[in-house]
Amino acid sequence: MTKKILKFVGGPRIALRKKVLEVELENNNVTVFDFLRMASKEACIHDITNEVKKGKYLVLLDGINIFYLNGLETLVKRFSTITIVHATVGG
């Protein structure tokens, strides 16, 4: 079993009323997409993968935007913290 930290920041934290979840994975070889579906179910929140696809929420793996990696297909294996934050950048 491997433990991952799922962190909600800003808009998602308020909307989903969650701050941090510890998610246990039997199989570490899962993609971000699978991980989010699994975690959503476990936390009893609606599936957030659609928000990510639309660009409303941003997924960061140890701070790195998943789109610099392999998007939702990136394996969560080598990362410890998965962050979900609202996607607004720019001033």
Added chain:
Amino acid sequence: MTSPLTSRTVFVDLTKKKIWIEDTPKKYVINYMGGRGVNARYLWSLVKPKINPLSKDNVLIFGTGPFTGTFIPTAGQLTITGKSPATELYCKSNAGGHFASELRFAGYSHIVILGASSKPVYLHIVDEDIELRDASHLWGKNTRETNIAIKKELKDKDVQVACIGPAAENLVRFAGIMVSAYHAAARGGLGAVLGSKKLKVIAVRGVREIFDVANPGRLESAVLEALAKVSKSVKAQAYFKYGTAGSIEPTNEMGSLPSYNFKESSFEQAEEIGGAKLVKEKYIRKRAACTACPIHCHKYFVVESGKYKCYSGGPEYETLAAFGAGCGIENAAAVLKMHELCNLYGLDGISAGAIIQWVMECFERKVLTKEEVDDLDVRWGNADVAIELIRKMAFREGFGNILAEGLLRATKIVGKDSWKWAIQSKGLEQSRVDTRSAKAYALAFAVNPRGPDHLHAQPMAEFGIYPESRELVKKLLGDVKYANPYIPDKKAEIVRWHEDVFALTEVLGLCSFATTTTYILAPESLATMYYALTGTKVSAEDLMLVGRRVITLERCLNVREGLTREDDKLPWRLMHEPVNKGPGKGLVNSKEELGMLLDQYYKLHEWNIDSGIPPNNTLLKLDMTDIASELKTLGMI
């Protein structure tokens, strides 16, 4: 009814107390279209190089574009242009609100302010009736008091006001101009130029201008299409909800939120000052729109009680980052108070925040003693002292008199290597973007004619956050992998596209939130709207070329002031001290990397790679014969 292409300029000579109206020269309109472009062309003709920006020889130009005053989304932007007291180089500063459209309704596209008055005056424009009036009774008032007083005096609650506060009266080199009460054209210190001219207010009211739209049906469908895109844009929705304040949390999580004077790239208490919290805690109360804007990014905030009780327009990402993360202050109410004071005194919050952080670091390093800073305990996180420093800067009181000169000049007075942690370049304090982990921004900041600032190119696409930005990168460069801020590859192309479109946006009188920030209005849509509005057919490429011409003219204005490639650099810290943790750990804007980016950028622009100066051939290709000829006469090309 007049064509939206009709461009008339109000000239005001404050020395001679003379006012006259001229058609904007046709060649300016043909080459530079309007707004920021025509402003820059006026500056080229009216200001001689090497003049003192705070002398009567400087000129200030207020410009609108051909879209201003129409219902094209975001067509409410005003560009103000002059020579900057901070950088002593070309400067444009931009603000939303309703001033620009009101000026167009009065029948004018530009106002040119010449000379200087011997006593405080204000300019009142109501259609053809234009006059200078005594403003002695307004001098010394803050911007809120000024707005209230002028509306009462003119018995017109809808008059649109651009005014300065005490900071500009005191010639603080980073004083701004407040437009429509809470919209700040603050970067580069153009408020101080108005202060030096003793022009406290420009109040404008227009009731006569109705545009003769060439093809109303076509324009309506183009606008409806754009509005549909806005309603679908998740980014526009986020701006509606949080404003730019919402950028605090994601920027922090990505390890790109400069804190403690750029020593760190994240702030542990970022959520305390982020947009989501400000909305939840009801500090942010109301959303407002500039003319014709469906996005409503502008906010009003209130702190109802306590020692930081305040209210104002905003806050924006930049001021929250500068006063909050930058100074190590986690108390949202205190940060909002600092934002309010900047608006009231008429100060650039980005510069003020950068200066306070620098003082805090000087204090920490014992480069400045408590006695030298007027007995203030300037340690990180001390909000009350930061508030006091803002006041001292605005009124040039005690140590504040040194800080009022801006970072570059202050480091020369304080000495002791303090320039190394002064986050400025070309004399302008840097916006709150950690360019070490954002390579397109690094290049954009280095080549920005007004200094390291986000409102020249805004190459958001490099972050690849939105589907639209990733699509753009793929379209421009053939591969989405270049939408990655950590790698320097192909960043010159990304910067140049954003520069061209950003310039075009401000030429037309639009807001970049519709173009380079959200990618809602592509150049193709702008061309469709331009045709429908004016009856003149243009292609997206034609419009992009206008943007390119403006960028090149701005470069030439600085070349005329003596700027070369050597000046296109970033603050010392960002070029020498790598990011110490987070996803960008180890990244730095090294001289070698920046040099490579500059080579690519100059090459794309067809500028001289060694000097960074646009050569004769390039200027001729862009139909800038007049500019080329003058630079030749001056021996610069």
